[in-house]
Amino acid sequence: MKQLAGLLVLLFAGCAGMAVRGYAAETSMAPSHGISYPVGWRNWAVIAVSHRTDNKTSRVILGNDTAVKAARSGKTNPWPDGAVLAKVVWKDTQLKDWKAATVPGTFVHAEFMFKDAAKYSESHGWGWARWVGLEQKPFEKGMQVCIACHAPVKDRDWVFTDPAILP
């Protein structure tokens, strides 16, 4: 009985490990706009990519389980409470061995939208946060900076991304 209980604990730990794959430092990151650092985002599944030719950046858009499920079932207007979207941004560079390929160079920042219609009712249902540079310094200039840029998509629940079509 005691052995089985021990086994249960190990199994739970194994599950958590699969989902998160220990980034110990993440848990001590400072919050951005009062929002805690989203532990484990590097292993979230992909929702889309984008290449901005105006500011020469390459991006991948990831989501937590709730966001990915919503994206892949087309339930994104509105996105469900609990969905978290990550946009990971790099400066463009050219692939050395295939000149016509633009690929990620210097890491710029990782920015996040946390959906909670009630909690974030004053910022259109989303918590907006960003951590800058490899040191992941929290962005603290206010959610309005993020919201202003997203105004063109206010009728799309404030999200630019169309989930990429998957087979």
Place this chain on the structure above:
Amino acid sequence: MKQLAGLLVLLFAGCAGMAVRGYAAETSMAPSHGISYPVGWRNWAVIAVSHRTDNKTSRVILGNDTAVKAARSGKTNPWPDGAVLAKVVWKDTQLKDWKAATVPGTFVHAEFMFKDAAKYSESHGWGWARWVGLEQKPFEKGMQVCIACHAPVKDRDWVFTDPAILP
């Protein structure tokens, strides 16, 4: 005791669900070049992105656990046995609400490299496979088609991708 055994089964099922998130159809896909369809790749973590301006396609490069671990610890020349790399390819389109952003349009194909130095000694240590279109039709024109294109990176263990830098 019987109840605990049942609980264990449920926990295992839960773990598997977290990792794979049931794509039942995947298990019945036809092989490409004799290689089985890699179940669960849609939820693999990201290694990089790329935008090919020559053929106007957007790409995301994903990896299984072994590949992601190797990518994030810089152990990629050679990649370890068991690593699987996925390149997911879409035709470019323009984001309606941000014209300077190129984003994924029509899905083209998902192609994979399976590392096993012994098993695939005749194809440079990799198994090369591709599934085309939303119906995921297996590509069967021979691994040489893939290898010919990757020749410029034969000294990089035949892989174009530089893992994107993450904080």
